[in-house]
Amino acid sequence: MKSQQKKYMIEISQKEIEELRNSVKATSRKVMAENIARMKKTSKNRPKAMEYFDEVADLFGKREKEIQAAKESGKKVIGYMCLFAPIEMILAADAIPVRVNSGWYDTSKLGDRIVPVEVCPVIRSTIGAKMIGLSPYLELSDALISVLTCDGMTKLGEILSDYKPVWAMPIPRVKDSPQSLRFWRDGLLTVKGQIEALTGNKITRKKLKSAIEKTQRATKAFRRLQDLRKGNPVIMGRDAMLVNQTYMWDDITRWTEKTEALCDELEEKVRRKEWACSLDAPRVMVTGTPMIWPDNWKLPTLVEEGKPQGVLVADELCSSERLLYDPVGVDEWTMDDMLDAIGERYLMASTCPCFTSKDGNVDRINWILNKIKEWNVQGVIYYVVRGCMSYAMEYTRIKKVLDGINIPVYYLDTEYTREDVGQMKTRVEAFLEMLTARIDI
Amino acid sequence: MSDVAQKEDVEYWRWQEYHRVFSNKKWKNKDIITAGVDVGSVGSKAAIMIDGEVYSWGVMRTGSNSPESAKKALDWAMEGTGLRLNDLKYIVGTGYGRVNVPMANKAITEIACHAKGANYIWGPSVRTVLDVGGQDIKAIRCDETGRVTSFLMNDKCAAGTGRGMEVFADLLKIPIEDIGKVSLSVEEEPPPVSCTCVAFAKTEAVGLLRKGWSKEKVLAAYTRAMAVRMSNLISRVGLEREFVITGGQSKNIGIVTRIETILGVKCLPTPNWRENGLDPMVAGAIGAALFAKALYEKEQKQ
Numbered sequence: 001m002k003s004q005q006k007k008y009m010i011e012i013s014q015k016e017i018e019e020l021r022n023s024v025k026a027t028s029r030k031v032m033a034e035n036i037a038r039m040k041k042t043s044k045n046r047p048k049a050m051e052y053f054d055e056v057a058d059l060f061g062k063r064e065k066e067i068q069a070a071k072e073s074g075k076k077v078i079g080y081m082c083l084f085a086p087i088e089m090i091l092a093a094d095a096i097p098v099r100v101n102s103g104w105y106d107t108s109k110l111g112d113r114i115v116p117v118e119v120c121p122v123i124r125s126t127i128g129a130k131m132i133g134l135s136p137y138l139e140l141s142d143a144l145i146s147v148l149t150c151d152g153m154t155k156l157g158e159i160l161s162d163y164k165p166v167w168a169m170p171i172p173r174v175k176d177s178p179q180s181l182r183f184w185r186d187g188l189l190t191v192k193g194q195i196e197a198l199t200g201n202k203i204t205r206k207k208l209k210s211a212i213e214k215t216q217r218a219t220k221a222f223r224r225l226q227d228l229r230k231g232n233p234v235i236m237g238r239d240a241m242l243v244n245q246t247y248m249w250d251d252i253t254r255w256t257e258k259t260e261a262l263c264d265e266l267e268e269k270v271r272r273k274e275w276a277c278s279l280d281a282p283r284v285m286v287t288g289t290p291m292i293w294p295d296n297w298k299l300p301t302l303v304e305e306g307k308p309q310g311v312l313v314a315d316e317l318c319s320s321e322r323l324l325y326d327p328v329g330v331d332e333w334t335m336d337d338m339l340d341a342i343g344e345r346y347l348m349a350s351t352c353p354c355f356t357s358k359d360g361n362v363d364r365i366n367w368i369l370n371k372i373k374e375w376n377v378q379g380v381i382y383y384v385v386r387g388c389m390s391y392a393m394e395y396t397r398i399k400k401v402l403d404g405i406n407i408p409v410y411y412l413d414t415e416y417t418r419e420d421v422g423q424m425k426t427r428v429e430a431f432l433e434m435l436t437a438r439i440d441i
Numbered sequence: 442m443s444d445v446a447q448k449e450d451v452e453y454w455r456w457q458e459y460h461r462v463f464s465n466k467k468w469k470n471k472d473i474i475t476a477g478v479d480v481g482s483v484g485s486k487a488a489i490m491i492d493g494e495v496y497s498w499g500v501m502r503t504g505s506n507s508p509e510s511a512k513k514a515l516d517w518a519m520e521g522t523g524l525r526l527n528d529l530k531y532i533v534g535t536g537y538g539r540v541n542v543p544m545a546n547k548a549i550t551e552i553a554c555h556a557k558g559a560n561y562i563w564g565p566s567v568r569t570v571l572d573v574g575g576q577d578i579k580a581i582r583c584d585e586t587g588r589v590t591s592f593l594m595n596d597k598c599a600a601g602t603g604r605g606m607e608v609f610a611d612l613l614k615i616p617i618e619d620i621g622k623v624s625l626s627v628e629e630e631p632p633p634v635s636c637t638c639v640a641f642a643k644t645e646a647v648g649l650l651r652k653g654w655s656k657e658k659v660l661a662a663y664t665r666a667m668a669v670r671m672s673n674l675i676s677r678v679g680l681e682r683e684f685v686i687t688g689g690q691s692k693n694i695g696i697v698t699r700i701e702t703i704l705g706v707k708c709l710p711t712p713n714w715r716e717n718g719l720d721p722m723v724a725g726a727i728g729a730a731l732f733a734k735a736l737y738e739k740e741q742k743q
Contacts, residue, residue: 427594433549
C-alpha cells in the first residue's frame with residue numbers, strides 16, 4: 001500500500017503527527033477522567049459494578065494492551081464503522097471485532113484538511129483520528145468493514161482505504177423486498193469470504209453457532225439492563241450508555257458477565273429502593289446522531305447535571321441501545337438458516353434513517369413510540385450534529401408523530417466542539433424546566 | 442470596531458443605561474420582596490417586586506465579569522429605595538450568566554423567565570414571545586399562565602441579535618437608539634442583504650456603501666434580513682396570537698414593523714417604558730422575580 005499514491009490523505013510530517021497525537025491524547029485522557037468523575041458525582045447510589053466499565057472505557061488502557069497481545073499471538077482485528085457489520089462472523093473466524101467511529105472533538109478539525117466542514121463531524125473526526133494514529137482500535141484493525149449507509153459513511157471507507165484494506169458492504173435502502181434480502185445476503189457471503197481469507201480460519205457451522213450463542217447471551221444481558229431502566233431510575237442514563245458503548249470494543253464474553261453482575265446489583269437496589277436520582281427528575285429519551293465516547297458526551301452530561309436535573313431512561317442511538325437490542329433468531333442450526341438469521345438481524349431490525357419504504361422509516365417511529373410508552377418517557381431530545389442529513393430530515397416526521405401523542409420533543413443541533421456548551425445548556429435546561437412541574441406558579 | 446469609536450470619541454452602539462423606581466409604592470418588612478437578575482451577554486437587568494408587583498429595575502451593560510455585572514444591576518435596581526440585599530427574601534438568576542449570579546437562591550433559564558415576564562407585562566392572552574437578546578434569539582410559545590409549551594433558539598451566531606445591531610450602528614455611525622427610525626426612513630424597501638452572518642454582512646454592507654447606497658438604505662437592507670430571520674424562527678415554532686417581542690430589540694421599531702409586515706400580524710404594543718410603562722427588555726428579570734416569589738412561598742410552606 002505504501003508505494004501507492006494516496007487517494008485522499010495528505011502528507012504530514014512524522015513530527016507533526018506525533019505532536020498532535022500527544023496533545024490530543026493528553027486532552028482526551030483528561031476528558032475521560034473528568035467524565036467518569038462527574039458521572040460518579042451525579043449518581044446518588046452508583047453501582048459498584050460500574051467500576052469495571054469505567055476502566056474499560058479508557059481508550060488508551062487495558063483493553064488496548066489486551067488486543068495488542070492477542071494480535072501478537074496471531075489473532076486478527078476487524079474494525080467496523082456501522083453496526084451492520086456481522087459480528088458473529090468475525091467472532092466465528094476467531095477474530096476481534098471493534099467499532100472505530102471517533103468521538104474526539106479535536107480530531108474533527110484535522111479532518112477539515114481532507115474534507116469540507118459541511119461534512120458530518122463523526123466522519124471528519126474519524127478521518128482526523130486516522131491522520132494522527134490516535135485511535136488504538138482503528139490502528140490495531142487489520143481490515144475495516146465499511147457499510148454503505150449514509151453518504152458520510154460511504155466516503156469514509158473510501159478515505160480510510162488509503163491506509164487499510166476496506167471491505168465495502170452495500171446495503172439496500174428498502175428493507176422488506178425479496179431482492180433486498182437476496183442482495184444483502186450476497187454481501188454477507190462476500191464479507192464471510194473476506195474474513196476467512198484474512199484470518200485463514202474457515203467459518204464452520206459449529207463455530208458460527210457458538211458465535212451466535214455468544215452474542216445472544218450478550219443481547220440477553222443488554223436487554224436486562226434496558227428493562228431495569230423502565231421503572232424508577234436505578235441507574236443514571238450516562239452510566240447505562242457507557243455500559244452499552246463499551247460493548248463496541250470490549251471482549252464480548254467478559255462484557256456479558258460484567259453486565260449481568262451489574263444487573264444483579266441493580267435488582268438489589270430496586271429491592272432496597274436505592275434510586276440513582278430524585279424521582280421527580282423528568283424522564284428523557286434521546287434519538288438522532290450517534291453520541292460517541294469520550295468527547296461527545298456533551299448532551300447526556302447537560303441533561304443529567306442540569307438544573308433541573310433530568311434522567312435519560314432510553315435512547316434510539318446506534319451508539320447505544322440500537323447496538324444489541326435485537327438477537328439473532330435462529331430456527332434450525334444449519335449454515336443456511338444461520339446466515340438468514342444474521343442477515344435479518346442486521347437488516348430488518350435496524351431503525352437507521354438510511355432506510356425508507358412506502359411508509360417511510362416506520363420501524364424507527366415504532367421503536368420510538370414503543371420506548372416512550374414502556375419506558376414512561378416524558379420528553380424527547382432529537383439530537384443532530386451539523387451535516388447529518390438523514391437524521392435532520394426525519395425530524396419533521398417524528399415531530400408530527402410525537403405532537404400527535406402530546407410528547408414534547410426538542411431539536412438540538414450542535415457540532416463536535418466544546419464552545420457551544422453554554423448555549424446548549426440554556427436549551428436543555430429550558431426543555432427540562434418545561435417538563436418539570438416545578439416551574440409552576 | 443471599538444477602535445473606530447474611540448478615535449472619533451463617539452460610541453454609536455452605546456445604548457441608554459437607566460433605572461426606575463415606582464415611588465408611589467412603598468415596601469414594608471412583612472412584604473414578600475423578591476428580585477430577578479438577568480445577566481445577558483450584552484445587557485444586565487435586575488427587577489425587584491413587592492408581593493409580585495414590579496417596584497423597581499435597573500438596566501446596564503454587562504461587563505467582562507458576570508458576578509460583578511449581576512451585583513451592579515441589582516444595586517442599581519435597589520438605588521433610592523432604601524432596600525438592602527438582606528431585605529430580599531428570594532433571588533432568581535437568569536440569562537446567559539445565570540450560574541454566575543452569586544446572590545441568587547436559584548437559577549432558571551431566560552426562556553422560562555421571558556415567557557413568565559411577558560405574561561406579567563401584557564397579560565394572559567400572550568401565546569408567542571420573541572425574545573431578541575444580545576447574543577441569541579428565542580421564539581417561545583406559552584400558555585395563559587406564562588408557562589413554556591415549546592421554544593426554538595437560533596444557533597451559536599450573532600446574526601439577527603442585538604450585538605449585530607450594535608456592530609451596524611457603529612459601522613454606519615448612527616446612534617443605536619435611532620437605528621429603527623432611520624431604517625424606516627427609506628422611500629422604498631431595498632432587498633435584504635443576502636448574508637445574515639454579522640461578519641459577512643458587514644463586508645457586504647461596506648460593498649453596498651461603496652456602490653453608492655445611502656446608509657439608510659444599507660441599514661434597511663440589513664434590518665430586513667434580520668427581521669426575515671426572526672420571522673422564520675417564529676414560523677417554525679408556530680405563531681399563535683397574541684404575539685409580543687421582548688429583549689433589547691423590542692425597542693427597535695425597524696425590526697418590529699418589519700416582522701409585523703412579514704408575518705402579517707400586529708404585536709401587542711410595547712408599553713411606554715420611557716414614562717411609566719414596563720420595559721420589555723426587563724421581561725426576563727421580571728419573570729425571574731415572579732418565580733422567586735413562587736419559590737419563596739413554596740419554601741415557606743414546607
